[in-house]
Amino acid sequence: xxxxxxxxRSDRLTLGYWPVLAWIFIALxxxxxxxxxxxxxxxxxxxxxxxATALALLGGLAVFxxxxxxxxxxxxxxxxxxxxRVRSFGLRGIRRAERPLNEVTGLTIQVLxxxxxxxxxxxxxxxxxxxxxxxxxxxxxxxxxxxxxxxGVEPQxxxxxxxxxxx
Numbered sequence: 001x002x003x004x005x006x007x008x009r010s011d012r013l014t015l016g017y018w019p020v021l022a023w024i025f026i027a028l029x030x031x032x033x034x035x036x037x038x039x040x041x042x043x044x045x046x047x048x049x050x051x052a053t054a055l056a057l058l059g060g061l062a063v064f065x066x067x068x069x070x071x072x073x074x075x076x077x078x079x080x081x082x083x084x085r086v087r088s089f090g091l092r093g094i095r096r097a098e099r100p101l102n103e104v105t106g107l108t109i110q111v112l113x114x115x116x117x118x119x120x121x122x123x124x125x126x127x128x129x130x131x132x133x134x135x136x137x138x139x140x141x142x143x144x145x146x147x148x149x150x151x152g153v154e155p156q157x158x159x160x161x162x163x164x165x166x167x
Contacts, residue, residue: 029062
């Protein structure tokens with residue numbers, strides 16, 4: 001589950017994506033690893049190759065989830081400054097994308113499954129700027145309608161591309 005936050009003034013809109021479910025999974029995995037290490041330290045459990053393998057797999061899974069879907073994304077839409085600034089914070093570092101706001105020609109909501117979607121902005125150059133690198137698991141797209149009203153474009157609903165590797 002991703003919490004979407006939205007703050008809007010007449011000439012600015014900020015949309016945030018907070019991947020809470022990914023963070024909860026990472027925290028629970030870290031807690032489980034800590035409990036296993038505490039039992040080993042107290043002599044309640046023997047540290048053997050099975051324990052080491054389990055810890056490595058749990059840690060690797062937590063890092064994978066953080067890497068793939070744990071990024072916090074903040075998208076600022078500034079009408080007076082004529083810019084869109086998308087910032088992503090996560091294990092891959094801080095990534096930034098900045099584009100002119102007046103070059104937005106369309107908005108697509110790419111639906112993967114019932115409650116999973118990704119927002120793409122269509123630019124005049126033909127580029128599609130994705131707000132997140134992952135599909136957002138959310139209960140609704142109400143914040144997206146406010147974004148489309150702010151941008152003055154009608155959102156299009158599209159099925160996500162199918163295939164072995166989804167981009």
